[in-house]
Amino acid sequence: GENVEQHPSTLSVQEGDSAVIKCTYSDSASNYFPWYKQELGKRPQLIIDIRSNVGEKKDQRIAVTLNKTAKHFSLHITETQPEDSAVYFCAAQDTGRRALTFGSGTRLQVQP
Amino acid sequence: GAGVSQSPSNKVTEKGKDVELRCDPISGHTALYWYRQRLGQGLEFLIYFQGNSAPDKSGLPSDRFSAERTGESVSTLTIQRTQQEDSAVYLCASSFLAGGPLADTQYFGPGTRLTVL
Numbered sequence: 060g061e062n063v064e065q066h067p068s069t070l071s072v073q074e075g076d077s078a079v080i081k082c083t084y085s086d087s088a089s090n091y092f093p094w095y096k097q098e099l100g101k102r103p104q105l106i107i108d109i110r111s112n113v114g115e116k117k118d119q120r121i122a123v124t125l126n127k128t129a130k131h132f133s134l135h136i137t138e139t140q141p142e143d144s145a146v147y148f149c150a151a152q153d154t155g156r157r158a159l160t161f162g163s164g165t166r167l168q169v170q171p
Numbered sequence: 172g173a174g175v176s177q178s179p180s181n182k183v184t185e186k187g188k189d190v191e192l193r194c195d196p197i198s199g200h201t202a203l204y205w206y207r208q209r210l211g212q213g214l215e216f217l218i219y220f221q222g223n224s225a226p227d228k229s230g231l232p233s234d235r236f237s238a239e240r241t242g243e244s245v246s247t248l249t250i251q252r253t254q255q256e257d258s259a260v261y262l263c264a265s266s267f268l269a270g271g272p273l274a275d276t277q278y279f280g281p282g283t284r285l286t287v288l
Contacts, residue, residue: 102279158216
Protein backbone atom coordinates (compact mmCIF):
# COMPACT_ATOMS: atom_id res chain seq x y z
CA GLY A 60 0.00 0.00 0.00
CA GLU A 61 0.83 3.67 -0.09
CA ASN A 62 3.33 5.11 2.37
CA VAL A 63 3.80 8.85 2.88
CA GLU A 64 6.82 10.32 4.67
CA GLN A 65 6.74 13.95 5.84
CA HIS A 66 9.58 16.20 7.00
CA PRO A 67 10.34 18.05 9.15
CA SER A 68 8.21 17.08 12.13
CA THR A 69 8.60 20.57 13.62
CA LEU A 70 9.49 23.85 11.98
CA SER A 71 10.01 27.23 13.62
CA VAL A 72 10.35 30.38 11.49
CA GLN A 73 10.29 34.11 12.05
CA GLU A 74 7.28 36.05 10.88
CA GLY A 75 7.78 37.05 7.26
CA ASP A 76 10.11 34.16 6.45
CA SER A 77 9.23 31.28 4.15
CA ALA A 78 8.43 27.73 5.28
CA VAL A 79 8.84 24.56 3.27
CA ILE A 80 7.44 21.14 4.15
CA LYS A 81 8.36 18.08 2.11
CA CYS A 82 6.64 14.76 1.53
CA THR A 83 7.52 11.62 -0.37
CA TYR A 84 5.17 8.85 -1.42
CA SER A 85 5.71 5.28 -2.49
CA ASP A 86 2.86 4.36 -4.84
CA SER A 87 3.43 5.62 -8.37
CA ALA A 88 -0.33 5.18 -9.03
CA SER A 89 -1.13 8.05 -6.65
CA ASN A 90 -2.52 11.01 -8.54
CA TYR A 91 -3.98 13.41 -5.99
CA PHE A 92 -2.04 15.20 -3.26
CA PRO A 93 -3.88 17.48 -0.80
CA TRP A 94 -2.46 19.49 2.07
CA TYR A 95 -4.45 20.02 5.26
CA LYS A 96 -3.96 22.54 8.07
CA GLN A 97 -5.07 21.53 11.54
CA GLU A 98 -5.21 23.99 14.40
CA LEU A 99 -5.23 22.70 17.95
CA GLY A 100 -8.47 20.89 18.71
CA LYS A 101 -9.93 21.66 15.29
CA ARG A 102 -10.77 19.63 12.21
CA PRO A 103 -8.28 19.36 9.31
CA GLN A 104 -8.94 22.03 6.70
CA LEU A 105 -7.89 21.67 3.08
CA ILE A 106 -5.56 24.52 2.12
CA ILE A 107 -4.34 23.45 -1.32
CA ASP A 108 -4.16 20.35 -3.48
CA ILE A 109 -2.46 19.24 -6.66
CA ARG A 110 -3.20 16.55 -9.19
CA SER A 111 -0.63 14.56 -11.06
CA ASN A 112 -1.14 16.30 -14.39
CA VAL A 113 0.41 19.54 -13.11
CA GLY A 114 3.76 20.33 -11.53
CA GLU A 115 2.96 23.42 -9.50
CA LYS A 116 -0.05 25.25 -8.11
CA LYS A 117 -0.24 28.57 -6.26
CA ASP A 118 -2.87 30.23 -4.13
CA GLN A 119 -1.75 33.60 -2.73
CA ARG A 120 1.02 32.85 -0.18
CA ILE A 121 0.75 29.09 -0.56
CA ALA A 122 2.20 26.93 -3.31
CA VAL A 123 2.61 23.21 -3.86
CA THR A 124 5.08 21.52 -6.20
CA LEU A 125 4.96 17.94 -7.41
CA ASN A 126 7.77 15.84 -8.86
CA LYS A 127 6.21 12.60 -10.08
CA THR A 128 9.51 11.11 -11.21
CA ALA A 129 11.02 11.47 -7.76
CA LYS A 130 7.65 10.85 -6.04
CA HIS A 131 7.81 13.88 -3.82
CA PHE A 132 5.76 17.00 -3.28
CA SER A 133 6.29 20.11 -1.20
CA LEU A 134 4.30 22.87 0.45
CA HIS A 135 5.71 26.39 0.35
CA ILE A 136 4.34 29.19 2.52
CA THR A 137 5.76 32.66 1.90
CA GLU A 138 5.57 35.74 4.13
CA THR A 139 4.53 33.62 7.09
CA GLN A 140 2.23 35.09 9.71
CA PRO A 141 1.53 33.99 13.30
CA GLU A 142 -1.88 32.68 12.22
CA ASP A 143 -0.09 30.19 9.96
CA SER A 144 1.01 28.37 13.13
CA ALA A 145 -0.63 24.93 13.07
CA VAL A 146 0.05 21.31 12.17
CA TYR A 147 0.20 20.65 8.44
CA PHE A 148 -0.47 17.23 6.91
CA CYS A 149 0.28 16.06 3.41
CA ALA A 150 -1.64 13.17 1.91
CA ALA A 151 -1.75 11.02 -1.20
CA GLN A 152 -4.57 9.20 -2.92
CA ASP A 153 -4.34 6.56 -5.64
CA THR A 154 -6.96 5.70 -8.21
CA GLY A 155 -7.55 2.22 -6.84
CA ARG A 156 -8.16 3.18 -3.22
CA ARG A 157 -10.15 6.30 -2.48
CA ALA A 158 -8.91 6.80 1.04
CA LEU A 159 -6.12 9.26 1.71
CA THR A 160 -2.80 8.14 3.17
CA PHE A 161 -1.50 10.89 5.43
CA GLY A 162 1.97 11.95 6.44
CA SER A 163 2.79 12.21 10.13
CA GLY A 164 2.42 16.00 10.22
CA THR A 165 4.60 19.09 10.62
CA ARG A 166 4.11 21.45 13.52
CA LEU A 167 4.80 24.95 12.19
CA GLN A 168 5.47 27.72 14.68
CA VAL A 169 5.69 31.27 13.35
CA GLN A 170 7.43 33.54 15.82
CA PRO A 171 6.18 37.14 15.82
CA GLY B 172 -24.34 25.23 3.72
CA ALA B 173 -23.85 22.83 6.58
CA GLY B 174 -20.58 20.97 6.79
CA VAL B 175 -19.87 17.48 8.06
CA SER B 176 -21.16 17.03 11.59
CA GLN B 177 -20.29 14.41 14.17
CA SER B 178 -21.68 13.40 17.52
CA PRO B 179 -20.90 13.20 20.30
CA SER B 180 -18.02 15.67 20.38
CA ASN B 181 -16.56 13.89 23.40
CA LYS B 182 -17.12 10.41 24.74
CA VAL B 183 -15.63 8.94 27.89
CA THR B 184 -16.22 5.25 28.45
CA GLU B 185 -14.95 2.41 30.54
CA LYS B 186 -12.79 -0.35 29.16
CA GLY B 187 -14.94 -3.18 27.82
CA LYS B 188 -17.97 -1.05 26.98
CA ASP B 189 -19.31 -0.55 23.44
CA VAL B 190 -19.49 2.91 21.87
CA GLU B 191 -21.26 4.28 18.83
CA LEU B 192 -20.11 7.37 16.96
CA ARG B 193 -22.23 9.22 14.43
CA CYS B 194 -21.41 11.14 11.26
CA ASP B 195 -23.67 13.31 9.14
CA PRO B 196 -22.00 14.01 5.79
CA ILE B 197 -22.52 17.02 3.58
CA SER B 198 -25.79 16.66 1.71
CA GLY B 199 -25.25 15.18 -1.73
CA HIS B 200 -21.83 13.75 -0.96
CA THR B 201 -21.73 10.18 -2.14
CA ALA B 202 -18.52 9.11 -0.40
CA LEU B 203 -17.92 8.91 3.34
CA TYR B 204 -14.71 8.07 5.18
CA TRP B 205 -13.75 7.34 8.77
CA TYR B 206 -10.26 8.09 10.07
CA ARG B 207 -8.62 7.78 13.47
CA GLN B 208 -6.13 10.30 14.86
CA ARG B 209 -4.15 9.39 17.93
CA LEU B 210 -2.71 12.20 20.02
CA GLY B 211 0.06 14.02 18.15
CA GLN B 212 -0.12 11.72 15.17
CA GLY B 213 -1.42 11.67 11.62
CA LEU B 214 -4.73 10.35 10.39
CA GLU B 215 -5.21 6.61 9.87
CA PHE B 216 -7.83 5.40 7.40
CA LEU B 217 -10.48 3.08 8.84
CA ILE B 218 -13.32 2.56 6.35
CA TYR B 219 -14.82 4.07 3.18
CA PHE B 220 -18.39 4.02 1.84
CA GLN B 221 -19.35 4.92 -1.72
CA GLY B 222 -23.03 4.83 -2.63
CA ASN B 223 -24.39 1.29 -2.59
CA SER B 224 -21.03 -0.35 -3.26
CA ALA B 225 -19.45 -2.69 -0.74
CA PRO B 226 -17.46 -0.61 1.76
CA ASP B 227 -13.66 -0.65 1.82
CA LYS B 228 -12.95 -1.99 5.31
CA SER B 229 -9.24 -2.48 4.79
CA GLY B 230 -8.26 0.03 7.49
CA LEU B 231 -10.27 -1.38 10.37
CA PRO B 232 -7.74 -2.43 13.04
CA SER B 233 -9.71 -5.34 14.48
CA ASP B 234 -13.07 -7.10 14.33
CA ARG B 235 -14.18 -4.97 17.29
CA PHE B 236 -14.61 -2.12 14.83
CA SER B 237 -17.54 -1.93 12.44
CA ALA B 238 -19.42 0.76 10.58
CA GLU B 239 -22.68 1.17 8.74
CA ARG B 240 -24.11 3.74 6.40
CA THR B 241 -27.71 4.18 5.36
CA GLY B 242 -27.79 5.03 1.67
CA GLU B 243 -25.91 8.29 1.16
CA SER B 244 -26.65 9.72 4.57
CA VAL B 245 -25.71 9.08 8.17
CA SER B 246 -22.96 6.68 9.17
CA THR B 247 -22.23 5.10 12.52
CA LEU B 248 -18.92 3.70 13.68
CA THR B 249 -19.20 1.10 16.43
CA ILE B 250 -16.37 -0.04 18.66
CA GLN B 251 -17.15 -3.09 20.76
CA ARG B 252 -15.38 -4.01 23.98
CA THR B 253 -13.33 -0.82 23.96
CA GLN B 254 -9.67 -0.90 24.95
CA GLN B 255 -7.46 1.92 26.20
CA GLU B 256 -5.57 1.93 22.89
CA ASP B 257 -8.83 2.90 21.17
CA SER B 258 -8.55 6.35 22.77
CA ALA B 259 -8.23 8.83 19.91
CA VAL B 260 -10.13 11.39 17.87
CA TYR B 261 -12.35 9.72 15.29
CA LEU B 262 -12.81 11.90 12.22
CA CYS B 263 -15.37 11.54 9.49
CA ALA B 264 -15.02 13.05 6.02
CA SER B 265 -17.25 13.18 2.99
CA SER B 266 -16.70 13.96 -0.67
CA PHE B 267 -18.60 14.37 -3.90
CA LEU B 268 -18.28 12.45 -7.15
CA ALA B 269 -16.05 9.73 -5.79
CA GLY B 270 -15.27 7.19 -8.46
CA GLY B 271 -15.09 9.74 -11.24
CA PRO B 272 -11.98 10.40 -13.32
CA LEU B 273 -10.74 13.06 -10.90
CA ALA B 274 -9.90 12.52 -7.27
CA ASP B 275 -12.34 14.21 -4.90
CA THR B 276 -11.82 16.67 -2.11
CA GLN B 277 -12.53 15.34 1.37
CA TYR B 278 -14.18 17.64 3.91
CA PHE B 279 -13.73 16.70 7.54
CA GLY B 280 -16.06 16.85 10.48
CA PRO B 281 -14.97 18.15 13.90
CA GLY B 282 -14.32 14.66 15.22
CA THR B 283 -15.32 12.70 18.29
CA ARG B 284 -12.73 12.55 21.05
CA LEU B 285 -12.97 9.08 22.60
CA THR B 286 -11.35 8.40 25.94
CA VAL B 287 -11.33 4.84 27.27
CA LEU B 288 -10.58 4.64 30.96
